[in-house]
Amino acid sequence: MAISDQTIFSAAPLFFRHRTAGYFDPEDEMSADIRDLRTELGLPEFVQERRYPPIHSWGIECPDAWLEIVLNAVTTIEAALHEMVAAGVAVDDLPACFQIKEKFGGLRLYWRAVKGVPFTQAMRDAVDQAEARVLRLQRRVP
Numbered sequence: 001m002a003i004s005d006q007t008i009f010s011a012a013p014l015f016f017r018h019r020t021a022g023y024f025d026p027e028d029e030m031s032a033d034i035r036d037l038r039t040e041l042g043l044p045e046f047v048q049e050r051r052y053p054p055i056h057s058w059g060i061e062c063p064d065a066w067l068e069i070v071l072n073a074v075t076t077i078e079a080a081l082h083e084m085v086a087a088g089v090a091v092d093d094l095p096a097c098f099q100i101k102e103k104f105g106g107l108r109l110y111w112r113a114v115k116g117v118p119f120t121q122a123m124r125d126a127v128d129q130a131e132a133r134v135l136r137l138q139r140r141v142p
Contacts, residue, residue: 003067004059013072013079014085015097015111017057032053066134070100073109075129077123084117093117105135 009016030038038045054103074097081094081135102108109127113119 002064003071008060008067008071008074012074012081014081014091014094015074015077015093017094019095021033053085055097055099057100061099062107063102065137066102066107069107069130069133069137070109073126076126080120080122084120089117093102102121105138107131 060067060072077097084094085091093114094117095111097109097111099110100108107130109130111119
């Protein structure tokens, strides 16, 4: 059976969840000098765009041969997230995935985490192992 993006999303609903109020990229902050320049030029106040993470728009951007590796990693992460919920962590505070893609010939998995609820070592290990497996797979393929 071929693994699809939807199979992976379904296997890890907490990790790939939509935030109900939308998604703000915390790196979209404008520097003070840019804000001052906008005011000086009479431009309207900057309003941060509300949107969902790129993964919900673009899907998982990697070769199909890597999808089983991705599925294994996100399944491990999802189990850790369920443990966090059982321990009393609010679902909106859980780390969430916003992009999985191929970059420079390797697998990259990007997530956001709240300061008080970091990505655990078990989750980091799952990502590191997936990235290492892809690199080994790449070395075997001419």
